[in-house]
Amino acid sequence: MRVSQLFGRTSKTAGNDYQIASHRLLTQGGFIRESTAGRYYLLPLGLKVHDRIIEIVRKHMDAAGAQELVMPVLHPLELWKETNRTTTTGFELMKITDRRGADFALGGTAEEMAVDLVRKFNISYKDLPFNIYQFSMKFRDEMRARGGLLRLREFVMKDAYSFGTEAQFKETYQKMWDTYKAIFDELGLKVDVVAADNGYIGGEYCHEFIAESEEGESRYFIDEQSGYAAHEDVAVFKIDDQNVGDELNELQQVDAERGNTMEDGVKFHNLPLWQQTKDVMYFDEATKRYVLAIIRGDFDVNETKLMQAADVWDLRHATDEEIREDLGSEPGFISPVGFPKKGKKTGYDVIIVADKSLRTVRNMYGGNNAKHKDLLNINIDRDYKADVEADIALAKPGYLSQDGGKLVAKKGIEVGNIFQLGYHYSKLMHDAEYTNESGTREKYYMGCYGLGVARTLAAIVEVHHDDKGMVWPANIAPYKAYLARLGDKPEVVAAADKLYEDLTQAGVAVLYDDRMETRPGEKFADADLLGIPYRVVISEKTIASNVFEVKKRTDTEAQMCNQDNVINILV
RNA sequence: CGGGGUGUGGCGCAGUUGGUAGCGCGCCUGGUUUGGGACCAGGAGGUCGAAGGUUCGAGUCCUUUCACCCCGACCA
Numbered sequence: 001m002r003v004s005q006l007f008g009r010t011s012k013t014a015g016n017d018y019q020i021a022s023h024r025l026l027t028q029g030g031f032i033r034e035s036t037a038g039r040y041y042l043l044p045l046g047l048k049v050h051d052r053i054i055e056i057v058r059k060h061m062d063a064a065g066a067q068e069l070v071m072p073v074l075h076p077l078e079l080w081k082e083t084n085r086t087t088t089t090g091f092e093l094m095k096i097t098d099r100r101g102a103d104f105a106l107g108g109t110a111e112e113m114a115v116d117l118v119r120k121f122n123i124s125y126k127d128l129p130f131n132i133y134q135f136s137m138k139f140r141d142e143m144r145a146r147g148g149l150l151r152l153r154e155f156v157m158k159d160a161y162s163f164g165t166e167a168q169f170k171e172t173y174q175k176m177w178d179t180y181k182a183i184f185d186e187l188g189l190k191v192d193v194v195a196a197d198n199g200y201i202g203g204e205y206c207h208e209f210i211a212e213s214e215e216g217e218s219r220y221f222i223d224e225q226s227g228y229a230a231h232e233d234v235a236v237f238k239i240d241d242q243n244v245g246d247e248l249n250e251l252q253q254v255d256a257e258r259g260n261t262m263e264d265g266v267k268f269h270n271l272p273l274w275q276q277t278k279d280v281m282y283f284d285e286a287t288k289r290y291v292l293a294i295i296r297g298d299f300d301v302n303e304t305k306l307m308q309a310a311d312v313w314d315l316r317h318a319t320d321e322e323i324r325e326d327l328g329s330e331p332g333f334i335s336p337v338g339f340p341k342k343g344k345k346t347g348y349d350v351i352i353v354a355d356k357s358l359r360t361v362r363n364m365y366g367g368n369n370a371k372h373k374d375l376l377n378i379n380i381d382r383d384y385k386a387d388v389e390a391d392i393a394l395a396k397p398g399y400l401s402q403d404g405g406k407l408v409a410k411k412g413i414e415v416g417n418i419f420q421l422g423y424h425y426s427k428l429m430h431d432a433e434y435t436n437e438s439g440t441r442e443k444y445y446m447g448c449y450g451l452g453v454a455r456t457l458a459a460i461v462e463v464h465h466d467d468k469g470m471v472w473p474a475n476i477a478p479y480k481a482y483l484a485r486l487g488d489k490p491e492v493v494a495a496a497d498k499l500y501e502d503l504t505q506a507g508v509a510v511l512y513d514d515r516m517e518t519r520p521g522e523k524f525a526d527a528d529l530l531g532i533p534y535r536v537v538i539s540e541k542t543i544a545s546n547v548f549e550v551k552k553r554t555d556t557e558a559q560m561c562n563q564d565n566v567i568n569i570l571v
Numbered sequence: 572c573g574g575g576g577u578g579u580g581g582c583g584c585a586g587u588u589g590g591u592a593g594c595g596c597g598c599c600u601g602g603u604u605u606g607g608g609a610c611c612a613g614g615a616g617g618u619c620g621a622a623g624g625u626u627c628g629a630g631u632c633c634u635u636u637c638a639c640c641c642c643g644a645c646c647a
Contacts, residue, residue, distance in 0.1 A: 012596070012608060013583055017640050037639060109647090143572070143645060157647055199646080208647095217646080303644095316644090414647065452647025487605055521607035528607095539606065549606095 001044075001479070002500075003513040003526075008033075008043035010526050020215050022461035023148025025470050029529050031478075038145025038153030045530070046457075048478035050156070053453050053460075054135055056186050056475070057158050064179040066131040066160055071113045073137060077103035079112035083428040085200065094139045106139035109201070111421065111448055114161035115429050118444075124435040128444065129164025129172055135453070147215060149458035150413065160449040163434075169420070169445050176418045176449045180209050183451070184415065188473035189459060192412065194220045196231035197304050200313075201448065202424035210412035211459040218414045221395055225405030232409075233304035235395035238402050239296075242274050242361040249363050249377040251337070256367075256374035260332020262297055269365055269374070274298040277358075277366035277378060279334035281323055283348075284312035290327065290343065290350040291315065293392055294336050296357035297364075302394035309353050309390035333367030335375055336384040354386030355393050413459040416451035470531030471553050479511040481570050482532035484523040486539035488516050496538040499548065499566070508570045528553070534570060 008030030018024035026032045031046030042050055058068065074096065080086045086093060086105075094106035107113065114132065121127075138157045145151050162172045177193065184191045191209040198206050208231060210218050219232040230236065258268035265276050276297030283290055291310045293301045307315055320331050326343035327350070329335075336352050343350070358364075363377040380386065397409040426432035426443035433441040464471045474480065481503065485496035493514075500512045511532060513523045520539075527535045537549040537558070548566045551558035561569070 009581090009597085011582065015583060015640095017577090019641080034639090138647075140646075144641095144643090146641090151646070155647070159647085416647065450647050455647055484606095517605085519605055519607085519609060521605095521609085524607050526608085537606080541606075 001511050003511060004515050006030075006044060006511070008045060010529055012525075018148070020147040020150065020462075021465055022150070022215070022458040025461055025465055025529070025531075026148060026458070029470060029531075032149065034148075038142060038151065040149065040152065040454075042454075045478045049457055049472070049476055050453055052476040052478075053187065053456055054156070054158075057183055057451060057453070058135075060179050060183045060186070061133055061158070061160065064131070064175050066133045066162075068134060069132055070134050070136060071107070071110055071117065073107050073139075074104040075107050075110070075113055077105050079116055079429075080105050082430070083112055083202075083425060085112070094141050107136065108138050108140045109157075109448075109450070110134070110136075110159055111161065111201070111425050111446075112429065114448075115425050115432050115446075118163055119429070119431045119433075122435075123163075123444075125165070125437055128434060129162060129168040131160055131162040131172065131176075131449075133158060133160030133449070146217075147458070149454040150215065151217070152452075152454060155455065156453045158449075158451040158453065162447040162449070163444045164446075165442075166422075166445040169422075169447060173418065173420060173447055176447070177207065180416050180418065180449070180451070184209060184211070184456075187456065187460060187476060189415065189456070189463060191415065192220065192222060192229050192410065194218075194222075194229045194231050195234055196220075196417065197233040197308070198419060201419050201421070203419050203421040203447075206417055206419040208414045209416040209418075210410075210414050211463060212410055212412040213459065213462045214411060215462055216412035216414070218412050220410055220412065221397070221401075221407040222410060223401035223403055223405035223407055226401060226403035228401045228403050228405070230395075232395065233302065235407065236391060236402055237393070237395045237399040237407060238404070239299075239357050239360055239393070242272075244360060244362060246362045248379050248382060251378065251383055252376040253368055254374050254376060255372060256333075257372050258374075260330075264332075265297075265366070265374075269376075271365055272298075275361055275364050277335070277364045279336065279366065281318040281327070281329075281331075281334055282306070282315050283318045283322065284310070284315050286314035287312050288348050290318060290322075290348055292334070292336060292339060292350060292352045293355070294352065294358060294386070295355035295393060296361055297366075299355065299357055300394040300396075301355075301392055305390070305392045305394075306353060309388050309392055310351050329369040330367065330371045333369060333371060333373060335367045335369050335378070336386070337375055337378060338369065339384070351387045352384070353388045353390060353392060354380060356389065356391050357393055413455065413462065415456045415459050416449075418449045419447060421446040421448055465531070468525070469529035472531040472533060474533045477531065477533050479509045479532050481508055481510045481534040481536055482527040482530065483510050483512045483536045483538070484520070484527055485512070485514055486520045486523065486537060489540060491543060492538060492540055495543055499536070499538060499563070502563070503567065503570060506567050506571055508567070536566060536570075 010030050011028045014024045014028050033041040096104050135158050142153050189211045194208045196208040221235045222229045258264040266273050278295045278297050280293045280301050323329050323331050326345045358380050365376045368375045399407045401407050423443050436442045503510045535551045547560040549558045
């Protein structure tokens with residue numbers, strides 16, 4: 001491709017809106033252009049890289065035995081109703097109505113479609129297991145698009161869906177795990193594989209593939225000794241016993257003229273923070289229930305774990321008014337002891353969720369559901385009962401993992417994930433069954449596997465760039481070589497044209513900077529900005545000494561070589 | 572959705588107490604240049620995000636609205 005013909009132009013500057021390296025460089029380099037927030041034009045250079053990534057993903061998916069197909073982008077809303085996901089999805093479903101009034105969802109993920117397709121075939125155990133996948137545009141009405149391609153409202157996702165028996169699943173999951181590792185490895189992205197929360201997708205466990213980056217939105221922990229890695233949402237850690245040997249003392253009501261923070265409690269009673277109860281009042285808008293989370297005073301509540309434990313999904317903090325007027329308690333003095341089962345005014349149910357850490361401490365102290373009233377020697381089971389007891393504690397840097405090593409906090413870009421779905425969809429959807437060996441129908445066991453192509457592209461730029469521009473790994477660079485012609489003298493033009501043709505003949509993808517009257521500095525700057533792996537220079541000087549100048553994007557020094565060498569280096 | 576901010580040629584910005592819109596980059600033409608983003612001369616390009624209002628007069632003041640950026644909840 002000749003630069004003079006290339007659609008999309010580089011830019012020397014970028015505005016203040018481009019705060020993230022990948023966003024700025026991809027825009028300046030003419031790889032992408034914003035349409036509206038979260039929706040981008042992918043320009044010829046950007047599309048080339050996008051396509052290379054797709055090729056690599058496809059190669060590995062096919063090698064893993066997955067089969068590519070394409071599903072409609074408009075999903076009948078009926079299907080989403082079947083799994084009740086019109087109300088529970090994390091991303092807002094985009095909806096659309098056709099001329100007959102039929103409702104469709106713009107596909108944001110396609111579990112229902114995959115099941116619907118498979119059940120049309122009346123499959124048997126002989127067909128299992130199999131894995132189908134597609135590359136398709138996904139639409140998500142994200143609350144906030146961010147960082148250029150990092151969080152889009154429209155993006156191409158590779159989404160795969162596996163079907164099999166429960167016994168077969170482990171191998172399928174492992175195969176996808178290995179496949180993802182191989183994909184990201186080939187793409188030049190180091191990823192951490194991290195246990196995470198299934199969220200709206202459903203199922204019991206999943207793993208995210210996260211490229212470590214300051215610009216990432218995913219926070220996770222790693223125990224570098226044991227290799228334990230988990231998303232902040234699900235990370236578990238070792239909780240030390242405190243005074244579990246102590247006798248249970250008698251529950252005692254005391255006046256407590258104190259402020260309503262945890263520190264105020266510590267100061268007033270002169271007792272350790274870990275002995276205090278932390279009581280956090282939530283309300284779930286989805287199920288209209290109050291959730292009282294209780295945890296040891298030196299820990300914080302992990303809201304994701306809490307939502308899992310309480311089986312709710314639209315949690316917010318309760319307001320002071322709700323706490324006072326509906327629940328008859330007092331902010332800062334909430335206690336599970338004698339806490340109402342229902343809201344007085346609203347009649348909404350209250351669920352008490354106790355963290356496991358409450359088993360590591362005895363004779364706790366905390367509020368008594370009234371201003372300036374506290375309780376001493378609170379003990380679970382004896383003084384209150386929890387509706388749910390679970391791990392709802394938030395991991396923090398420096399805590400010990402269950403394997404004993406220190407948890408180190410990291411940030412990164414989630415470029416892919418693999419989900420165990422189990423029977424989640426096959427139970428919710430009718431006829432999601434196969435015929436087993438004895439001729440009866442059984443639910444199949446599923447998994448799904450997502451990978452965002454554009455986000456991966458952005459992550460690669462985040463990891464591979466310097467102050468001059470992008471630095472593409474050779475296998476996904478839009479072109480292998482940037483041929484910069486300096487000067488427009490006929491002999492220079494002739495030599496450059498010839499090398500361009502020769503390299504092209506030899507199968508080297510060359511971006512030929514044939515722009516007339518463009519000065520050398522600008523051509524070098526563009527070569528650097530675009531991050532093409534090799535830069536070849538032809539000028540009067542190189543012609544005079546009968547050489548070509550070749551420089552790797554990552555090197556500072558160029559080398560001189562003859563034509564055969566150029567081709568050898570670049571092929 | 573909550574909080575903060577911004578909308579003026581393709582891009583980056585200026586525009587004072589309201590007086591009829593400017594600078595840099597880029598683009599086009601001609602010329603001089605050509606190894607790290609040149610210089611000279613000329614030129615094109617803007618219903619100032621949109622709608623309403625106040626006023627003799629609005630980029631500027633008021634109201635409404637839309638879009639975009641940043642922080643939070645969410646995700647490939």
